[in-house]
Amino acid sequence: MSNKSKDILLEHNISITNPRILVLEQLLKVKKPISIDSLLNSLDNQVATSTLYRVLNDLQKINIVSQFLSPENITMVELSLNESGHHHHLFCKGCGDVTDIELSLGFEQKLSNEVKMLEKTLGFLIDDHGLELIGECNACRDSV
Ligand SMILES: [Zn+2]
Ligand SMILES: [Zn+2]
Numbered sequence: 333m334s335n336k337s338k339d340i341l342l343e344h345n346i347s348i349t350n351p352r353i354l355v356l357e358q359l360l361k362v363k364k365p366i367s368i369d370s371l372l373n374s375l376d377n378q379v380a381t382s383t384l385y386r387v388l389n390d391l392q393k394i395n396i397v398s399q400f401l402s403p404e405n406i407t408m409v410e411l412s413l414n415e416s417g418h419h420h421h422l423f424c425k426g427c428g429d430v431t432d433i434e435l436s437l438g439f440e441q442k443l444s445n446e447v448k449m450l451e452k453t454l455g456f457l458i459d460d461h462g463l464e465l466i467g468e469c470n471a472c473r474d475s476v
Contacts, residue, residue, distance in 0.1 A: 336356075336357075336360055337352070337353045337356035337357050337360065338353065340356060340396060340413070341353070341356070344394045344396060346390065346394060349387075351379045351383050351384070351386075351387050352387050352390065352391070354375060354378055354379055355371070355375070355379065355384065355387045355388065355391070356391070356411075358371060358374055358375055359371075359397065359409070359410070359411045360411065362374070364410065364430065364431060364432060365400075365408040365409065365410040365421065365430040365432065366408065366409060366410070366430075367402070367406050367407065367408055367409075367428070368384065368385075368388070368407050368408075368409060369406075371384065371409065372384055388409055395412060396411060396412060396413055397409055397410070397411060397412060398410060398412040400421070400462075402423055402428065402430060403423050403425075403464060403466055404428065406428070408430055410432070418434075418440070419432050419433060419434050420432075420433050420434070420435055420462070420463045420464065420465065421433065421464055421465070422464075422465045422466075422467070423464060423465070423466045423467075424467065424468055424469040424472055425466060425467065425468055425472075426468050426469065426471075426472030426473075426475075427469065427471065427472055429469050431469075433465065435463070443461065443463075447461060
């Protein structure tokens with residue numbers, strides 16, 4: 333077991349517990365968004381369901397894990413360790429795989445200009461945006 337998860341917990345001043353280590357290690361290993369069910373399975377029953385939810389909750393409070401819904405309304409979790417981690421997601425309709433994607437700086441800039449205009453015209457304070465790309469991954473396309 334690497335010490336990375338321990339370091340992360342230390343850095344964020346929360347106590348080091350075995351379930352937190354296990355969950356963090358797994359998220360570090362998969363390096364991409366994962367559904368709570370898959371995460372639970374991948375942990376081989378080393379962590380109880382209720383414990384997993386509690387751990388994820390704790391990790392979200394210190395902003396190192398974030399969650400979002402897939403187009404099928406499945407809750408996905410992912411690590412959000414770096415603060416400049418703004419990104420988008422690519423969803424496969426076939427296997428449910430989710431991939432992190434970064435859009436070009438130019439695109440993000442245009443989008444944020446657009447958002448600023450909307451804020452003005454609508455008098456609405458906008459603090460975030462999402463953009464999902466939905467399709468079929470290569471593996472799913474090949475299996476047709
Ligand atoms: Zn797929
Ligand atoms: Zn964006």
